[in-house]
Amino acid sequence: MATTGVLILLLLLAPTPFLAAADFCDNVKAVGAALSKNASSSPVNFATSTFGQAPDVVYALALCLGDGPVGSACGDCISNWFAQLNQTQCNKVGANYGGCIVVYGASADILAAPSNATGGYGDNTPPFQDWNIRNVTTGDVPRIVNLTRELLVGTAAMAATTTPKLYATGVMDMERVTTYPNVYSLAQCTPDLSADDCSACLLRLLGMVNSTMALRMGGQMGVTRCYFRYEASHFYGAQPMLSLPSSPPGTTPTRTKRRSMLWVIPVAVVPLAAAAFFFFICYCRRLKRQRKGMLII
Known part of the structure; x- marks a missing residue:
């Protein structure tokens, strides 16, 4: 004992x-x-x-x-x-x-940097995460969630190819499509990663966002080698590097608008051409009668 x-x-x-x-x-x-x-x-x-x-x-x-x-x-x-x-x-x-x-x-x-899309210490550890306690409850909720996801994926892709810092910010102009504040995003990797490793690290983090987390009005996740954050407010000082959607919904592309303008030109020109042709015929007939001494007033 x-x-x-x-x-x-x-x-x-x-x-x-x-x-x-x-x-x-x-x-x-x-x-x-x-x-x-x-x-x-x-x-x-x-x-x-x-x-x-x-x-x-x-x-x-x-x-x-x-x-x-x-x-x-x-x-x-x-x-x-x-x-x-x-x-x-x-x-x-x-x-x-x-x-x-x-x-x-x-x-x-x-x-050790991530060696491939799934391996490496920085890409395999349980992430740090901190979520806004408020959920998205107003507006078209499924659309807001999908647009936020689109913004984060786009910001991650830009960060992976923006050297030397491997850092990017973005904004989704929600006010164009729904009654919800604009959403701002940030993504970054350690600058010693390759573009592929940075992208894999960030996409793995985004893949951990479940349906409950996706409803939050903001949040952040990070591991040793990469990190992202988003909020329904402008939480960084500089202007966003990525702006979505790229064109306002419901607007006609410039190319189509120029084509429609081409259709306006014949509408205006054809009547003028017809009138000119009519006066030309009348002038020729009058000139012919003058030559024969048959001018009638």
């Missing part, structure tokens, strides 16, 4: 597998300082870092979102988040999705 009691006491006193010793936490602090410095000086506000020796090695990356802080402000966002961590008994894995995305852990997989 005494042996059993000692074992139980040792188990209770032992650290949990999710908490790290002081050496690891010191390395977390060091990696945070490196990320802050390197991301703030990066033209795309992105950095990765590895610090320490086994078994206390820390792997980390940081990215300031395209609509978020840049330069020194980006560095401040990263360092401020690390400053909030417990400096003596920190978690083995940590992540933040705010104005800056920060992820650290004890596994080198954190720095």
